Amino acid sequence: QQPVQSPQAVILREGEDAVINCSSSKALYSVHWYRQKHGEAPVFLMILLKGGEQKGHEKISASFNEKKQQSSLYLTASQLSYSGTYFCGTESGGSNYKLTFGKGTLLTVNP
Amino acid sequence: EPEVTxxxxxxVTQMGQEVILRCVPISNHLYFYWYRxxxxxxxxxxxSFYNNEISEKSEIFDDQFSxxxxxxxxxxxxxxxxxxxDSAMxxxxxxxxxxxxxxxFGSGTRLTVV
Structure with a gap:
């Protein structure tokens, strides 16, 4: 079952914040976040393994609510380099590490 | 940094033709995948592929794929x-x-079927 991402697209000015959400109808073992720039491969940002866990990567952090099967990606003080499509990938137990990706959120950061 | 090539x-291929897409995964990795x-x-x-066999496949991966x-x-x-x-990255x-x-992930192969 494909996770649902929201919003589909967001436009920011440099320095503004954004939140991207990812939810699943299935119990999740982990949630991954990837960023893909146009014409390039997705690049791994972070993995959330436990309920309520929050992780950070520079000014990009994420949380994972295991009970609600939801994850959120937080981008603070956005930079031009943050532009791209953000995908969450979810893993359910026993999946041989297979990830199912959401449709993505297109983030555009303007000067 | 190690990369997938x-x-x-x-x-670009004509409809009905066979294509082979090639990948060299990172050498000490054990699980391999194709996504489109x-x-x-x-x-x-x-x-997905592990220990020299398919571990899982999707509905898309029918008999035309191997x-x-x-x-x-x-x-x-x-x-x-x-x-x-089949045209896709x-x-x-x-x-x-x-x-x-x-x-x-590797940088991808753009397949165009004409």
Whole structure:
């Protein structure tokens, strides 16, 4: 079952914040976040393994609510380099590490 | 930094022809995957491969598709009789025995079926 991402697209000015959400109808073992720039491969940002866990990567952090099967990606003080499509990938137990990706959120950061 | 290498970067083929997409995963990784992305859409799982056999495949991965790891380093995806709707970017990915480090994706092969 494909996770649902929201919003589909967001436009920011440099320095503004954004939140991207990812939810699943299935119990999740982990949630991954990837960023893909146009014409390039997705690049791994972070993995959330436990309920309520929050992780950070520079000014990009994420949380994972295991009970609600939801994850959120937080981008603070956005930079031009943050532009791209953000995908969450979810893993359910026993999946041989297979990830199912959401449709993505297109983030555009303007000067 | 180790990377996943895919060749060719772009392939144009006629409908009905066979194509082989090639990937060299990271050498100490154990799990290998093919995903595809139709232009502007989500990244779709095709197949996962572990211990020299398919561990899981999607509904998309029907009899026209096959994968092979012929020599311990290359990982190939063969599409036997291509259709127009097979046009997409095909990504190979690999990971170690732990997902903590996530997938490493190759830069993809853009397949265009005409």
């Amino acid at each position: 895919q060749t060719p970067s772009h392939q 992305q139709i232009l502007g859409q989500k990244v779709e799982f095709l197949v 994968v092979e790891r012929p020599d311990g380093s290359n990982f190939t995806l063969k599409i036997r009789s291509t259709k127009l709707e 095909y990504f190979c990915a690999s990971n170690s025995d732990s997902l903590i480090y996530g997938y490493t």
